Amino acid sequence: MNKVDIPAIIVARLPIYLETLELMYKEGIYKTSSRELGDRIGITAAQIRKDLSQFGEFGKQGTGYSIPNLVAELRKILHVDKIWDVALVGTGNLGTAIARYPEFNHRGFRIVMCFDSDPALIGTKVGDITIEDSATMIERIREANIKIAMLTVPGSIAQQVADDLVKAGVTAILNYAPVALNMPPDIIHVQHIDPILQLQQMTYYMD
Amino acid sequence: MNKVDIPAIIVARLPIYLETLELMYKEGIYKTSSRELGDRIGITAAQIRKDLSQFGEFGKQGTGYSIPNLVAELRKILHVDKIWDVALVGTGNLGTAIARYPEFNHRGFRIVMCFDSDPALIGTKVGDITIEDSATMIERIREANIKIAMLTVPGSIAQQVADDLVKAGVTAILNYAPVALNMPPDIIHVQHIDPILQLQQMTYYMD
Known part of the structure; x- marks a missing residue:
């Protein structure tokens, strides 16, 4: 099948x-x-x-x-009999928490690059990874042939960054930003992590 | 029906x-x-x-x-024609990011209490909310009759904190900790936010 x-x-x-x-x-x-x-x-x-x-x-x-x-x-x-390289875009509180999530490695994923546009963060480290300038993101991701990105930027810039990720050759985005992305479904997979969607599944059963 | x-x-x-x-x-x-x-x-x-x-x-x-x-x-x-009070437990990077998530209020939820066990955090603020000592959590949540909690503590203590939340009368937990909680399904709803489950749904389609 x-x-x-x-x-x-x-x-x-x-x-x-x-x-x-x-x-x-x-x-x-x-x-x-x-x-x-x-x-x-x-x-x-x-x-x-x-x-x-x-x-x-x-x-x-x-x-x-x-x-x-x-x-x-x-x-x-599920194609996780290998390790996928992942780029993390946005290293505020949420991005930092996700970069430290202990489970990725033995379940098929490895964060290998982090990007932010904040000059105060560029050059600093999250775990073992040095935060790079978002301005270099498209080129760096394309060169490294990374196909998966986690998007932890503010909602106001999420669509623009997602469009850039498509240009970089990414084909899967895990979107933590609080907006629905408008993406071409034939070339990219998007999953949206939205706590409210999950909270509402529980309140359905509550009075 | x-x-x-x-x-x-x-x-x-x-x-x-x-x-x-x-x-x-x-x-x-x-x-x-x-x-x-x-x-x-x-x-x-x-x-x-x-x-x-x-x-x-x-x-x-x-x-x-x-x-x-x-x-x-x-x-x-979905019972979100009203606003549900929510307690947030764990105010590290992830908890802080979630407390600042801009979407809760107009979609049915309001974080009203935050707890942490770290003395350096207790008494400080996340947004408008003063972080309280986890040691008072059961009593405080029970008094306020809060039914929904978001769990953003390390995996190593998530089960214990979840058990305490049940004692406090909570009936819905949104679990961000990287462990599956063992909870009595007849008295509590649990939703698990696990980025890997969502990443794997995308790699299925990728080569």
Whole structure:
């Protein structure tokens, strides 16, 4: 099956399966069932079997899944069986917090460049990375062939910076800025991290 | 229809509809169609009609939706036709960035209390709010009858703080800490903001 034919909602669940399986593995659990995995995630066993069946045969009836095997397969499917270089644009409080997020490396990502336009920040370090001038961003990202960027700039300049990232050859943006980006969907993937969208999913159930 | 009978995946789309409609309204657009709304979001018109039909009759065949009406209805359904008080726990870089996020107020939320355990931060301000000692958190949140918390503490203490939030009477946690919380699902809603889950949804489509 062509990967664009798989519904996005199924694709969105795969990283949750992977995260949960990696956690179980860390806890010393090496085999699991659709039922057990589903109980952890809050989803039915049938849904998990149906989702995974889109990608192949991963478990055996009655014996369940080998966690190391399923982790390896999911990493391949999600293309995180390698490490992706990531550029971080905007090193205010949010960008700094994200640059220090401890989980990236062993889950497929590595922040290799940080950019800001504030002269007070350019040349200083976030972790091991020296903050570079945004004015050099397009050239630097293109040269390094970086395809993924995290956008942690103010909303007022987010669209302009995102347009520059497209020029630099980036094909995936994780947008933390509080604005919806207007991007050509055929050449770039955008995910928007918006706390309000997630808060409202909870207040729906609250009085 | 009882609200717990509506699939969570539909509930998760409602805030996106609301956000998009509010943006259109800001742009001076007062009427729309399922097709136009769907094109903006990247979803089919049929899906939008099907989702909304779970909650009532909002548009008329041929004339489309009144945006102000649909915004008001979605705000009621999501219970953001009022302002929810929110406690923020952890005022490092990430917490500080979130406290300054400009969008909360007009989308249904207001951060009213901030907590940290760092003596260097207690008594200082984030925006207009004085950071209070985490040791007083359970009592303060309970007294103020706050039901929603944002958790921006290090992963190593996130579970303990979340357990304390449950004791304080909180029923919804937006978890930014890089760990999955183990919480009783019958008494508390949890949403996890994890950049890696969203990055992996994009690398799926990338080579």
